Amino acid sequence: MSKNLAELDQKHFIHPTSSIQQQQQHGPAYIFEKGDGIYLTDTKGDTYIDAMASLWNVNIGHGRSELGEVAKEQMEKLAFSSAFSTFSHEPAILLAEKIASIAPGSLNAVFFTSGGSESNDTAFKLARHYWKLKGEPERRKIISRKKAYHGVAAASTSATGIPQFxxxxxxxxxxxxxxxxxxxxxTAEAIESMRQVIEHEGPETIAAFIAEPVQGAGGVIIPPDDYFQAIRNLCDEYGILFIADEIITGFGRTGKMFGMENWNVQPDLMTFAKGVTSGYIPFGGVVVSDAIHDMLKERSTGTLFHGFTYSGHPTASAVALKNIEILEKENLPANAQKMGERLLEGFKKIRNDTQIIGDVRTIGLLGAVELVKDPAANERFPAELGVAGKAIHALYDHGVICRPVTFDNTDIICFAPPLIINEEQIDTIVEKVHDAVVAVEKTIGENAF
Structure with missing residues (x-):
C-alpha cells in the first residue's frame, strides 16, 4: 500500500515548500499515518518525535480526541454558515469574545480568516483602510524586517524578508x-535601521510596521529585552501602527499566551493562526485595538469589501474554543516555559561536549542550535558543505523531526515541539541531538576545520 501511495504522490500531489525534483526522483520522504502526543508514525511503522509540532502549530499534541468530538458535534448541528452580510452564529461569537478576553490590552475585536497568510494580508488592508478613514490615504507602506516570514499570499510574500520567497x-x-x-x-543598530527606512520613505507614507515577536522561519531569532519597547516608542513617535505577527508565537508557544507579552508591549493589531486550533483545522484571524475598531465603526460607510468564504467557520470556531480550553486547563504555556528552560540547559551541555555548536537559544518551546565551524569566532561553514542538511538527516536517522534554516549562510536547526512535552521526552530529544551532532562532526571530517 505504501508503495502505491508513493506513486500516487509523485503523480498527483504538488507539495508546498518542497523540492519538486526530489519528489519526482525519490517520492515523498515520509508518509505519516498516525499522530499520538509528540509522536508521528509513518506507513512503515517507524515512529518519530515531532520536534517541530509539524509546522510550529500542533500545540496540544497529536491525537486529541476532544477536538474531533467537538468538531463532530458542531458539524451535526451547523457545519457551516456564512458570516457575510452580518449573518452570524454562536461559535464565532463566543470565540471572538474568548480571544478578546485573553489578548493583550485593548485588542478586543476580531476578524477571522482561514490561516496565517490571509491574516497578515488582512492586517495590511485593515491598516490601510484605517488611515484612509482617518483622512491619510497616502499612508500605504508596510515596514517589515529582513529574515521575517509572514506568509505566501500576495502581500504577505512581499512582507516576508526572505528573498527566496x-x-x-x-x-x-x-x-x-x-x-x-x-x-x-x-537594539540600537536595529532601531537605527528602521528609523533610516522611515525617514527615507517618509513617515507620512507609512501605514504599519509588522514583526514576529520571535522570528521563526528566519531561525528562531529572539530579540534583545529592550528591542520591542524601543520599536513601540518609534512607532508612536512617527504615528505608525504596530502589527504583531503571533502566528507562530501565539497560544502558549513562548511560555506566555502571546509572544509579545514577554516584553509587555501592546500592538495595535495582532495576527494569529496555527496554534489557535493546534492545526486540527485551518483557521486564523486578526485582533484589532479599540481605537482601530472605533474608527471602523464611526467612519465606515457601506460594505467592508473584504472577507473569505470560511471567515468565522462554525466548526473551526468550535474546535478553536476547545483547543484554547485545553491550553488553559492543562496550563500549557507554563509547561512550555518550564520545558523550554530544560531544553536550553540540554543544548548548552551538548555545546560543551561537541566542536561545532555556536549559539543556542530558547524562549518557551521555541529553540535553535547554530552549527558553526569555529564557535569562538562564530565562523560559519561554507554553504556547499550543507551542514544543516546533514544534521537534519542525522536527526531523522535518530528519530527526530526538526527544521533547518540556511538563509544567509547560516546552519540553524529549529525546534518547536508540542507544548504537552514532558521532562523525559525533552531529555530524549537532547540525547538524540547530541548523537546527531557527533555524527555530523564525523561526516564533515577534519578538513572542514
Missing part, C-alpha cells in the same frame, strides 16, 4: 520595505 514568481508588490532584524545586531 520573492524569486519564485518573480514579483514583489510595491509599498513594502524591510529594515534590519536584531540578529547579531544590537
Amino acid at each position: 520573492w524569486d519564485m514568481a518573480g514579483t514583489f508588490m510595491p509599498d513594502f520595505v524591510h529594515a534590519e532584524t536584531p540578529y547579531e545586531k544590537s
Whole structure:
C-alpha cells in the first residue's frame, strides 16, 4: 500500500515548500499515518518525535480526541454558515469574545480568516483602510524586517524578508520595505535601521510596521529585552501602527499566551493562526485595538469589501474554543516555559561536549542550535558543505523531526515541539541531538576545520 501511495504522490500531489525534483526522483520522504502526543508514525511503522509540532502549530499534541468530538458535534448541528452580510452564529461569537478576553490590552475585536497568510494580508488592508478613514490615504507602506516570514499570499510574500520567497514568481508588490532584524545586531543598530527606512520613505507614507515577536522561519531569532519597547516608542513617535505577527508565537508557544507579552508591549493589531486550533483545522484571524475598531465603526460607510468564504467557520470556531480550553486547563504555556528552560540547559551541555555548536537559544518551546565551524569566532561553514542538511538527516536517522534554516549562510536547526512535552521526552530529544551532532562532526571530517 505504501508503495502505491508513493506513486500516487509523485503523480498527483504538488507539495508546498518542497523540492519538486526530489519528489519526482525519490517520492515523498515520509508518509505519516498516525499522530499520538509528540509522536508521528509513518506507513512503515517507524515512529518519530515531532520536534517541530509539524509546522510550529500542533500545540496540544497529536491525537486529541476532544477536538474531533467537538468538531463532530458542531458539524451535526451547523457545519457551516456564512458570516457575510452580518449573518452570524454562536461559535464565532463566543470565540471572538474568548480571544478578546485573553489578548493583550485593548485588542478586543476580531476578524477571522482561514490561516496565517490571509491574516497578515488582512492586517495590511485593515491598516490601510484605517488611515484612509482617518483622512491619510497616502499612508500605504508596510515596514517589515529582513529574515521575517509572514506568509505566501500576495502581500504577505512581499512582507516576508526572505528573498527566496520573492524569486519564485518573480514579483514583489510595491509599498513594502524591510529594515534590519536584531540578529547579531544590537537594539540600537536595529532601531537605527528602521528609523533610516522611515525617514527615507517618509513617515507620512507609512501605514504599519509588522514583526514576529520571535522570528521563526528566519531561525528562531529572539530579540534583545529592550528591542520591542524601543520599536513601540518609534512607532508612536512617527504615528505608525504596530502589527504583531503571533502566528507562530501565539497560544502558549513562548511560555506566555502571546509572544509579545514577554516584553509587555501592546500592538495595535495582532495576527494569529496555527496554534489557535493546534492545526486540527485551518483557521486564523486578526485582533484589532479599540481605537482601530472605533474608527471602523464611526467612519465606515457601506460594505467592508473584504472577507473569505470560511471567515468565522462554525466548526473551526468550535474546535478553536476547545483547543484554547485545553491550553488553559492543562496550563500549557507554563509547561512550555518550564520545558523550554530544560531544553536550553540540554543544548548548552551538548555545546560543551561537541566542536561545532555556536549559539543556542530558547524562549518557551521555541529553540535553535547554530552549527558553526569555529564557535569562538562564530565562523560559519561554507554553504556547499550543507551542514544543516546533514544534521537534519542525522536527526531523522535518530528519530527526530526538526527544521533547518540556511538563509544567509547560516546552519540553524529549529525546534518547536508540542507544548504537552514532558521532562523525559525533552531529555530524549537532547540525547538524540547530541548523537546527531557527533555524527555530523564525523561526516564533515577534519578538513572542514
